[in-house]
Each structure stands twice: as structure tokens, then as C-alpha cells.
Amino acid sequence: MSQDPDRPSIASVAAAAGVSPTTVSHALSGKRAVSADTRERILKAIEEQNYRPNMVARSLRSRKTHSVALLLVDIANPYYPAVARAVHDVLAIEGYVSFIGNTDGDAETERRLLEEMAARGVDGVVMQPMALSAVEVREIVGPAMPLVIIGNETGEMPADWVGTDDTGGLTEAVAHLARKGVRDFGFIDGPPETVTESLRLAGFRAAGFRAAVAAAGLEVRERWIEYGPFARDGGAAAAARLLDRADRPRAVLCANDLMAIGALEAARQAGLRVPDDIAIVGFDDIETAALVTPRLTTVVNPASAVGGACARTILWRVENGPDAPYRRTLLPTRLVVRESA
Template sequence: MVSSRRIADVAAEAGVSQTTVSHALSGRRPVAPATRARIMDAVERLDYRPDRLATSLRMQRTQTLALIVPDIANPYYPASARALLDGVNDVGFMTLITNTDGDPEGERAALQEMVARRVDGIVMHSLATTTADVRRIVGPDLPVVVVGGLTGHTETDLVVTADSVGLGEAVKYLHDRGVRDLGFVDGPEGNGMYRLVAFLGAANALGMNVQDEWVAHTPFTREGGFAAAMSLLHGDRRPAAIMCANDLIAIGVMDAARALGISIPRDLAVIGFDDIETAALVTPQLTTITNPASLTGATCAELLLERIGRGAAAPYMTRILPTSLVLRESA
């Protein structure tokens, strides 16, 4: 095995110019059949594989995308990532994945790094950055799809899940079952606030009683949910139901209830958010709100490819994805 061949080697071997080799390979210009055959032979013989790096520099397109997520190990993201990768694979894109842990600084750094690497587009699950911030960092021309993200003036394409719809359904469901005292365990302060806000909107609309001490902020983890619920459930009066900003938190809340001898759903109803695979497998099975991960990834792929096709001048697009209550056993 010889070291990597260049297009000039192929040209020499086939007795033509590298211009012609390039055209034979790309098909952008007709090449005489006999010439083409000689070239293909040479390519074969030398095991020539074009350097995509050089192509990228020359064409100013990398055929590379960036996926920026808080944490790929969080069960929500892999399904979304897979759908995105599948959606763009057909057109020859590969995807750089990086984690931010939801940290504003991490999100900013990830964006800058991806810009420096000249990716053709970015999908960002944003917790701490507005689309305007994103646009400022990446410049005016780079295709970006933000998922979720803080509201405000929209300066990127956007995929949002209509959290308020599922949340509203859930609150109404609890209300119909006679629940009046209601708590909410949200993600970390400053992140995912919009879920808390949507929840409060629905709860207020139905006249639910949401005491301040029944609202907690915690990391998006099982341990976070456990800790939050342990303190929340220790008060002299406790809510009849707790809704959570994601399923992991909800599973932690159920852990806490179990530890305290509180029966679910009899003494306490628990509702999660996301509908990760595990939700259907825990005991009791978790009632939750679907966050269509796979659809989100597929929609990002669509939007990004459309944006790449249409250019930066076309108006920003927003896709709103449905969420809905999935009744199981925990509420």
C-alpha cells in the first residue's frame, strides 16, 4: 500500500491533464469514452480517493453539518440525532456532534468552532442562546436551525415543539380528575423556563393552586428530580400532583415518592415530559407528554436542506411540532 495518491498522479498515469481527470470524476464536462476509460483504470490501479478537504476549500462547501446538543447522553437527543443524520446522509452530508451541557459559554464556543470549520449548516438545540445571539455569532449567511430556544425576535429557522399544548392537556386532565393542588419541577433556573411558564399559564387558567414552594428548579436528571421532590414533598402540605420538565426528573420524583412511602398515582400523580423509551418501562409506567424526538430531527434535516437550497435571503421558516399527553399509570 502506497501513500495517498493525488489527482496529479492519476493524470500522469492516464496520460491526461488533471483538468480532465477532475471532469471525468465529477461528470461536469463531457470526456471522450476512451479517455474516461483510461482515467478510470488509473484511478483503480492507484487506488485514488479524492481529498474532500481540498475539494471543500476550493468549492467553499464542506458537505458537513454541525449538531450542537446539551448532552448526547441525555435520552432525548439520540433519537433526534439519528433522524437528522438519516435525513442528510442521502445528500452526502456528514455531521459533527458536540455537547454544551446547556451552558451559554459552551453554546457560544461550539457555534464559533463550527463556523471556523466552515460547516454548511448548523442544528442547535439551544437552552441558553436566542436566535439573535446565534445569528450574531455565525454571521448572516450560514444556514442554522434552532430547536426550542429562548423566544424573541427570530433570526434563524426554528423548530419548536408546542409544549403548551401537551402541558395544557395534562393540566386539564388532572383538573378533571379533581386535582387542585399542583407542583412543577422545572429544569435548571434560566433553562427551559418556557415549560414552567406554559405550565403556569394552563394552571392559572383552570384556577389550580400552585404554591411557590411546590415549584422547584433542578438539573434535567433523575437525581435532580429525586432531590427536588424530597424537599418539595416534605412540607406540611403537599400537592396532589407534580408535573415535570422532563421524564428523567419525573422518574426521580417517583423514586422520592417511593422512598417516602407515597403511593403513585393514588397519593400523588406524576407526569413527565418527552416520552423517552424508558417512560413506558418504569413502574408505574410514566404518564407523560410526547416530545417527538425523531420527528424533530427529521424536520431539522428538511429545514436545513431547504435553506441550503434557497439561500439566506429567503424568509425564516418555523415549524411547530405537536406534543400531547400520553396516559399511562403514574397519573
């Protein structure tokens, strides 16, 4: 519509109604009283011209765009769409819209998108940073920008934050298997090199895994922790490395479902029966998890809840200004037992 050169403006409806633009504005916003019949004429003119206020002009004046940037790794990967949908739904209620950006976990792209969005004047940013640290993100968007970070808490975190209790779900998973007598646990984590320094130490979810195994009173074997890209073949390759050895774990947990599904394939390839020879547990509970054979036992990562919490936090922050203390939200995860473990 920026296109349309003769789009009606507040001036044109003012002229048609025989009043000033000021009066039209007041009639619409209600910030000052307008007599009943003046309002009448104005509304008629608006109707006739099919006038809709120009949001760009309004944003310039009010310094609010009623938009937020949603920066995820890759909207085309499972799991993220559910987050995005929930964010949208909550924001839409308040009349906000969102821009989506795909970072691919690349530092340069993360930086570029953040600057682009800041230049566009978004009212807030919801981001899952992979390559940049929270501190760097904060530096780029400036101290006043509402910012919600999705992910694990690693190092300093000058922003609001929404995370999931990965350790909780993984602990459930380990306990479930321990009850069945499993004592040897392996783990397939995301790629360590794509990740920021502090994150690297914790691993993507490896820290939660270690805690879970320790909580069960069992020993963590570092040689049973493998790494790979967050995709099916990454999981398959990592699982193959794990399964090819003389001493292999009796169960392997994975940092996400895609990798777990890859592991399922690797197990089949190796002639291993799941869950009898090797138990496999995923993470996220994407829709596919319930459809593969054997159906995947996995830790539920509540995507909708995460998205909803992010959106509510952004709105809250916009409302309350930059000086309110940071708000932290930790969402629970839980195990759903199906066939693979």
C-alpha cells in the same frame, strides 16, 4: 488519510490515463463532455489506483464542506441520542456528515464550539442554545451561516427554528387529570439560573404548565412550582421539597422524564402511593419511562421528528440561501397515559 503521503491524486490518475487533470475532473463531475474512450481510460486508472477525491481540497475550492455542526447539551443524556440519530439519517441521504458537540449548557463552551465549527467551515449549524441567546449565536456564526435553533421561542430569533408545542401536551395532561377530579397541580422545572434572561422569565417549561392549568380553568399556585437540575436527583430533591409540606399538590408535572423518575423515588420515600396519593407526569417519553414502576405517564416529545425537521431545514436553507424568510416548525406533543397519572 491526511496521513498518507502517497495517496493518489487527480494528477496521478490523469498521468496514468494520459490526460490532464482538467479532463479527469470533467469526467467525474460531468460538467463538460468527455469522449467515451477517454472516460474509459480515466475510470480504469481510478480503479487501479483506488482513487478517491480529496474532500479537503474540494472543500477549499468549492467553499462547501458538506458537513453540519450539531451542538446539543449532552449527547449522553437520554432524549438527545434520538435527535442526533434522526439528524444523521436525513443528512446522510444528501451526503452530509455531522460533527457533534456537547455544550453542557455552558456559555463559554457554546461560544467556543460555535467558533470552532465556523472555522472548520461547516455548511450549517443545528443548535440547542441554553446559555446564549439566539441573537448571540447568530452574531458568532455570522449572518450567512445556515442556522437552525432547537427549543422554545424566546425573544428575537434571527434563525430557522424547530420547536415542540409543549403547552399542547401539558394541556392534555392537565385535562386528563382534571377529568379525574384533580385540581391542585405542581410543577418541577429546570434550573432557572443556567438559562438566558428571556428564557428565565418563561421558565424551561413552566410557562406551558401555567398556560395548561389556566386552560383548564384552574388556579396556578406559584408556590407549587419548584426548580432543580435536569437530572434524577434534581427531580427527587425538588419533589421532596414539594411533598414535605402540609399543603401539597395532588399532581406534579415535570419538565422532563429524568426529573419525573426522581419524583417517583421521592414519593416512594415519602410513603406516598402513585398515582393514588400523588399523580406524577413526565415529559419527553424517553425509553426508560415505560420501564419504571409505576410506568410513567408522560408527554411525548418527538425526538426523531425534531431531528428530522432540523436536518431538513438546514438542507433547505443551504439550498435557498440566507435571504429566504425564516422557517418555523412547531411539532405537536401528546400525552401517553400509563400508570403514574
